[in-house]
Amino acid sequence: MMTPMQDLAFAALSGIVIAAGCLIAFSRNLVYSAFALLGAFVGVAGYFVLLGADFVAVIQLLVYIGGIMVLYLFAVLMTSGIGDVTLTNRSIATKASAPLCIVLIILLGKLIYTTEWYVAAEPTEIAPTTAAIGNALLTEYLLPFELASVLLLGTLVGTVALARRGVKVIKKS
Amino acid sequence: MHFFLENIWVIPLAPLIGFLINGLGCFLRLPYVKSRKFVHFVACTAIFVAFVFAVGVFFDLLGMDPAHRSFTKTLYPWISIGSLEANVAFLADPLSAVMMLIITGVGFLIHVYSIGYMHEDPGFARFFTYLNLFCFAMLLLVMGDNIFMLFIGWEGVGLCSYLLIGFWYEHKPNAVAGMKAFIVNRIGDFAFLIGLFLLFWFLYQQGHPTVAFSGIQENVHLLEGAKVGGISLLALVGILLFIGATGKSAQIPLYVWLPDAMAGPTPVSALIHAATMVTAGIYMIGRLNFVYSLAPEALVVVATVGALTALFAATIGFAQNDIKKVLAYSTVSQLGYMFLGMGTGAYTAGIFHLMTHAFFKACLFLGSGSVILGMHHEQDMRRMGGLKKYMPVTYMTFLLATIAIAGIFPFAGFFSKDEILWKTFESGGHQYWYYVLWGMGVLGAMGTAFYMFRAVAMTFFGKLGERAHEIAPNEVEEDEHGPHQHEHHTPHESPKSMTFALVVLAILSVVGGLVGIPYALGHFFHIPNFFEEWLAPVFAGAHGEGHGAHHDVPVIEYMLMVFSVAIALATSALAVYIYTKRKDLPARFVTRFPRLHRLVHEKYYVDEIYQVLVVNNLLRINQLLALFDQKVVDGFVNFAGTVVRFSSKVAGFTDNRWVDGFVNLVGNSISFAGASLRKAQTGLVQNYLYIAVAGVIALMIWRLL
Amino acid sequence: MIQMQHFLMMSAVIFVLGIYTVVTRKNVLGILLGTELVLNAAALNIVIFGFYGNQTIESSIYALFVIVLAAAEAAVALAVGLTLYQNFKTIDTTETRELKG
Numbered sequence: 014m015m016t017p018m019q020d021l022a023f024a025a026l027s028g029i030v031i032a033a034g035c036l037i038a039f040s041r042n043l044v045y046s047a048f049a050l051l052g053a054f055v056g057v058a059g060y061f062v063l064l065g066a067d068f069v070a071v072i073q074l075l076v077y078i079g080g081i082m083v084l085y086l087f088a089v090l091m092t093s094g095i096g097d098v099t100l101t102n103r104s105i106a107t108k109a110s111a112p113l114c115i116v117l118i119i120l121l122g123k124l125i126y127t128t129e130w131y132v133a134a135e136p137t138e139i140a141p142t143t144a145a146i147g148n149a150l151l152t153e154y155l156l157p158f159e160l161a162s163v164l165l166l167g168t169l170v171g172t173v174a175l176a177r178r179g180v181k182v183i184k185k186s
Numbered sequence: 187m188h189f190f191l192e193n194i195w196v197i198p199l200a201p202l203i204g205f206l207i208n209g210l211g212c213f214l215r216l217p218y219v220k221s222r223k224f225v226h227f228v229a230c231t232a233i234f235v236a237f238v239f240a241v242g243v244f245f246d247l248l249g250m251d252p253a254h255r256s257f258t259k260t261l262y263p264w265i266s267i268g269s270l271e272a273n274v275a276f277l278a279d280p281l282s283a284v285m286m287l288i289i290t291g292v293g294f295l296i297h298v299y300s301i302g303y304m305h306e307d308p309g310f311a312r313f314f315t316y317l318n319l320f321c322f323a324m325l326l327l328v329m330g331d332n333i334f335m336l337f338i339g340w341e342g343v344g345l346c347s348y349l350l351i352g353f354w355y356e357h358k359p360n361a362v363a364g365m366k367a368f369i370v371n372r373i374g375d376f377a378f379l380i381g382l383f384l385l386f387w388f389l390y391q392q393g394h395p396t397v398a399f400s401g402i403q404e405n406v407h408l409l410e411g412a413k414v415g416g417i418s419l420l421a422l423v424g425i426l427l428f429i430g431a432t433g434k435s436a437q438i439p440l441y442v443w444l445p446d447a448m449a450g451p452t453p454v455s456a457l458i459h460a461a462t463m464v465t466a467g468i469y470m471i472g473r474l475n476f477v478y479s480l481a482p483e484a485l486v487v488v489a490t491v492g493a494l495t496a497l498f499a500a501t502i503g504f505a506q507n508d509i510k511k512v513l514a515y516s517t518v519s520q521l522g523y524m525f526l527g528m529g530t531g532a533y534t535a536g537i538f539h540l541m542t543h544a545f546f547k548a549c550l551f552l553g554s555g556s557v558i559l560g561m562h563h564e565q566d567m568r569r570m571g572g573l574k575k576y577m578p579v580t581y582m583t584f585l586l587a588t589i590a591i592a593g594i595f596p597f598a599g600f601f602s603k604d605e606i607l608w609k610t611f612e613s614g615g616h617q618y619w620y621y622v623l624w625g626m627g628v629l630g631a632m633g634t635a636f637y638m639f640r641a642v643a644m645t646f647f648g649k650l651g652e653r654a655h656e657i658a659p660n661e662v663e664e665d666e667h668g669p670h671q672h673e674h675h676t677p678h679e680s681p682k683s684m685t686f687a688l689v690v691l692a693i694l695s696v697v698g699g700l701v702g703i704p705y706a707l708g709h710f711f712h713i714p715n716f717f718e719e720w721l722a723p724v725f726a727g728a729h730g731e732g733h734g735a736h737h738d739v740p741v742i743e744y745m746l747m748v749f750s751v752a753i754a755l756a757t758s759a760l761a762v763y764i765y766t767k768r769k770d771l772p773a774r775f776v777t778r779f780p781r782l783h784r785l786v787h788e789k790y791y792v793d794e795i796y797q798v799l800v801v802n803n804l805l806r807i808n809q810l811l812a813l814f815d816q817k818v819v820d821g822f823v824n825f826a827g828t829v830v831r832f833s834s835k836v837a838g839f840t841d842n843r844w845v846d847g848f849v850n851l852v853g854n855s856i857s858f859a860g861a862s863l864r865k866a867q868t869g870l871v872q873n874y875l876y877i878a879v880a881g882v883i884a885l886m887i888w889r890l891l
Numbered sequence: 892m893i894q895m896q897h898f899l900m901m902s903a904v905i906f907v908l909g910i911y912t913v914v915t916r917k918n919v920l921g922i923l924l925g926t927e928l929v930l931n932a933a934a935l936n937i938v939i940f941g942f943y944g945n946q947t948i949e950s951s952i953y954a955l956f957v958i959v960l961a962a963a964e965a966a967v968a969l970a971v972g973l974t975l976y977q978n979f980k981t982i983d984t985t986e987t988r989e990l991k992g
Contacts, residue, residue: 023893027901034908037924038915050924053905057931060898061954064942069934069954076958081927081965088969089920091976107915113879114911120886121903125896127890132895132943145948146955154952161959168963175970871984872914872922879910 019063026063030056047085054078068143188249190242191257194276197236197243197286198325204232205318212311219311226301229314233297233321237290244283255280255723258331258400265334269395270386277331277399281472281724284537285328288544292461292691293321299552299687300453302680303559313353313451320346324462328469332398333382336470340378340434343463344371350458351450360449367443374433374440381426385477388412388419403476410480424477424484428491431467437495437525441518442793448510452555455510460517460551461544468524468540475533475725486619489529489610493623493630496522498790500633504640505787508565509554512641516591517547519630523606526627530620532609533725534718538702539602541717545698546590546599549691553584556680556688557645567644568653574646576677579685581646583692588642590695592635593754595747598699603631604750605704608743631750635757643765650677656773706743823860830856898939906932919972919982923965930961 033052040046054077061070150158207228211219218224247255260275278286297317304313323346327339344367352364385402389395394405412419431437436444447459458464471478471488478485499518506512520543527536558565560577574581590597593604607627614621644653679685702717764771776783785791834853905928912925934957941950976982 020893023897030901030905034905034928037928038908038912043918043920046921046924050927053928054931057905057935060901060935061938064898064938066938066942066951066954069938069951069958072955072958073934076962077927077931081962084965084969085920085924088972091973110876110911110914113876113883113914114907117879117883117910118903118907120883120890121907122900123890124886125899125903130895130943133945142948142951146951149948149952157956161956164963165959168966172966172970175967175974872916875910876914879914 022059023063026056026059029053029059043089047082047089050085051078051082054082065140065142067141068146188246188257190239191246191278192259193239194243194257194259194278194329195261197239197290198276198322198329200232200235200239201318201321201325204229205315205322208311208315208318212315222305222310225311225314226297229318230294230297230301232318233290233294236321236325237287237294240283240286240290243278244287247278247280247283252719253723256400260331269390270397271395272332272334272397274335275331275398276329278329279724280720280722281469281537282328284541284721285469286325288541289321289324289328289462292544292548293317293324293457295687295690296453296457296461296548296552299456299555299684300451302682302684303453303555304451305681307451309353313350316346316349316353317454317457320350320458320463324466327466331400332396333386333402334397336473337378337382340430340466340470341375343458343466344368344375344434347371347447347458347463350454351447353450353454363443363446363449367447370440370443371433374430377426378430378433381423381430384414384419384426385409385423399473402474406476406480418481418483420477420481421483424474424481425487427470427474427477428467428484428488431470431525432491433467435464435467435521435525436518437467437491437522438498441495441499442796444518445511445514445789448508448514452510452551452558455514456548456551456555459514460547464517464521465524465540465544468521468528468536471525471528472533472537472724478528479531485529485531486617487529489526489620489623492522492525492527492529493610493626494522495519496526496630497626497633498522500630500637501786502789503633503637505783506637507567509557509567509570509641509645510551510565512567512637513547513550513554516550516634516638519634520547520591522630523603523627526610526623527606530606530609530613530623532606534702534721535602535605535609537721538717539606542590542598542602542695542698545691546587546597546695549583549587549688549695550591552684552688552691553580553587556580556684557584557677559680559684560677562677566657567641568656569651570645571648571652572646572650573677576650577679579679579688583685583688584646585642586692587695588638589758590699591638592758593631593750594635594758595751596699598695598697600751600754601699601702601704604747605702607631607750608704608746611742611746628750628753632753632757635754636761639758639761640765643762647762647766648769653769704743706747826856826860830860895939895943899936902932902935902939905929905935917983919975919984920969922984923968923972926968927961927965930957930964933957934961 029052033049033056036049037046037053040049054073058070058073058077061067061073208219208225210216211225247257250257256277256279258275258277260273262274263271264274265272297314300313300317304310307313320343323339323342325339327336327343330336330339348364348368351367352361355361355364386395386397388409389402389405392405392408394401394408396402396405406420409419414422429440433440444459444464448455450459478488496519499515499522503512503515503519506515520539524536524539524543527533527539556577557570557573557580560573560580561570564570586597590599593599607624610620610624610627614624702715703713705715708715788794830853833856909925909928909932912928913922914925916922916925934954937950937953937957941947941953944950972982
């Protein structure tokens with residue numbers, strides 16, 4: 014059962030998310046797009062809170078906004094140069110993609126509103142999930158958890174290996 | 187309680203660990219793989235642990251109530267999609283226990299043997315890695331409690347077979363032989379998969395979607411009477427699965443890969459291509475006996491193909507000079523017997539022959555390997571002779587195994603082969619066709635005795651190299667290492683690790699048959715047919731298994747026994763006589779019937795026929811497809827452009843005044859389409875994604891609207 | 892009254908915007924922004940079903956793994972992007988089409 018307050022929050026978050034999403038998708042300026050991503054992430058984090066996934070919401074804020082976003086901004090600034098930050102022309106097949114995406118959203122909407130979803134019970138109260146998640150990660154989901162850390166380690170090594178070439182170039186010159 | 191049953195997972199795990207240790211060492215070039223001692227210690231220990239556990243499982247099962255000797259150990263759910271449930275679960279019942287014992291026991295002996303045989307090979311570690319992987323896959327095949335695990339094992343052993351046939355891949359024919367085995371098996375696997383899908387789909391329609399053997403057994407009766415395109419569904423499933431088995435177990439028409447598979451190292455031929463992997467098809471039929479028992483048409487097909495193969499391959503064996511080729515065709519022929527037994531509904535007899543065959547054929551192959559090593563990589567029997575003197579242990583074991591395979595009382599082969607032939611004869615009472623099959627089986631048995639004693643006589647009797655002059659000078663000499671220079675060395679006996687395995691296997695081929703003494707002989711001494719009683723719970727309900735009907739033994743059974751022993755003895759004696767005393771006879775025969783000899787020597791030209799009928803046509807289709815791709819698909823884009831140019835030219839030329847607007851519209855839209863089409867070939871990732879999204883939309887439209 | 896369908900619809904909107912971004916952007920970084928949106932939509936979907944479905948924390952855990960994967964993907968993809976930039980002096984996908992660097 015959602016309270017009117019939550020309804021209001023949903024509407025506001027939806028506004029943020031749609032605005033940010035549109036900015037990402039349609040803005041001609043890459044820097045705007047990158048900053049709009051921040052808005053989208055915040056919006057989704059808000060949804061997570063509404064859906065009772067408080068821990069995920071916090072992680073979303075920390076990882077996405079603290080980590081990934083900064084990474085993106087660095088990349089944008091490093092590749093385009095600060096001078097010509099305006100190059101992000103969309104190009105290919107805009108005319109063909111737009112109808113495709115519109116059809117896709119219509120179909121998805123039809124799917125969402127015609128399917129009879131399984132709803133266990135109207136959720137009543139929202140309990141904090143952090144402790145339960147911690148327990149689960151170190152018991153039932155220990156293997157995936159460890160695998161994820163191995164994956165991250167692999168990512169780290171791989172990224173360094175890719176970047177090493179750049180270091181060499183600098184040394185030579 | 188049942189310690190070994192609870193820990194049954196150790197059996198496949200041990201070879202897997204051995205594989206990982208040696209495999210990682212090979213892959214990462216770790217220093218420890220340079221130590222041969224370490225490598226073979228790991229590999230042999232792994233398989234020995236598996237063997238110990240298999241023996242433990244056997245005794246645990248023995249301690250259970252005979253009617254409930256079945257145990258499933260579920261490790262974890264593996265696939266669970268919708269109504270499909272497949273677990274990683276191991277099934278221990280009498281049938282899989284027999285297979286486990288064969289695989290780990292014979293496998294261990296062959297591992298030990300390989301220490302000596304592969305001693306000088308640079309690929310020592312790689313060899314043991316593959317062997318362990320093979321044991322793992324084979325154990326999965328026989329221990330899985332559902333069809334999926336069987337299939338995983340089925341493909342796994344195929345892979346290992348390919349890897350090991352092409353083990354000396356530097357020499358091209360070996361690599362080609364490996365690929366041939368792989369591709370021929372793929373053809374069978376295709377039918378096998380379709381059979382599995384059909385079975386599952388129809389079970390699903392009956393409301394019992396299951397892939398576990400127990401589940402299929404419970405529900406398969408629901409499918410009785412179901413028809414697909416006018417054919418009984420179960421017969422179709424049975425035949426499709428059997429086609430898969432013909433590929434793996436080398437039956438007509440897909441047996442062609444097995445003789446070529448002798449390009450692999452000899453222990454591999456013994457383990458994979460004689461004792462274990464090629465019997466996977468028989469195991470599969472035994473495991474799914476409840477399906478086959480409901481599909482008599484499929485059983486007739488199985489029996490007929492088996493009998494035909496038994497006879498056909500035996501005749502090819504007459505004219506082969508390569509010792510391993512003789513054994514290869516002998517294997518094909520013996521597998522035919524097993525299928526004949528399966529097709530008669532005498533599943534116990536088929537599995538029994540599988541077991542005894544594993545003993546004596548592994549012994550024969552290992553013996554031939556010992557001979558080959560002793561002769562310094564010489565495989566042509568015409569260059570051998572008189573080896574009795576040089577290699578006494580090999581000679582004795584080889585002779586014992588030969589007597590066993592020839593079916594002479596009381597060696598192992600007699601009991602199992604006679605059981606099959608008798609059951610076939612008995613089935614003749616219901617269906618006269620089985621009398622014909624029985625006749626073929628007897629002829630094949632005569633052939634077996636003849637060519638096997640021919641091989642013994644040519645290899646061990648007479649004098650060394652007395653037949654070398656029969657070799658035509660233009661014959662290319664090849665062995666598993668490729669063409670080689672002939673040198674003269676004195677043959678020598680093989681090292682202890684090899685003769686140990688030989689002796690153990692020879693003893694098994696002598697006494698192995700005693701576990702399954704038929705009632706007709708056993709009841710005089712009150713010896714029960716242990717093997718039949720052991721397997722009875724698995725094959726309960728299968729027709730043709732005469733339980734409790736042992737009270738009066740028809741006189742004809744004794745007559746047939748005496749008859750088959752007599753003909754086996756006679757043909758054996760004939761072969762020995764011809765190839766030791768009357769050495770001119772074979773040559774005379776060849777000059778008398780040159781065409782017949784050539785036909786048999788060239789294996790009835792089956793490979794050549796396949797080349798012309800199948801391979802060439804396939805290549806032609808390939809070329810056609812390539813042409814289609816070049817001309818039609820590529821041409822389509824060009825054609826679109828040409829059409830647009832042409833049409834707009836014509837249109838503009840004729841009507842550019844009054845239909846101008848319309849023509850332009852058509853032209854523009856088509857050129858727009860052309861431009862869009864051209865963009866499909868840009869090589870941009872986004873275009874592919876675009877098409878993928880379009881595909882998703884198409885799917886959604888199809889499902890939603 | 893906000894119901895499950897509304898959440899799902901928002902997730903679908905984010906997803907389609909992401910797809911549109913990926914398909915139409917020339918800039919590698921733009922494409923990556925799009926993939927982040929798509930991944931976020933997926934995570935959101937998981938959480939929605941978890942919330943309205945069985946009310947277990949499994950959904951949160953899956954969403955966490957999606958985030959972890961997204962982080963890994965972003966790091967590697969950006970490193971690839973930088974390498975691309977060093978080689979081609981541009982990150983425009985319509986120009987960086989040669990496979991041989």
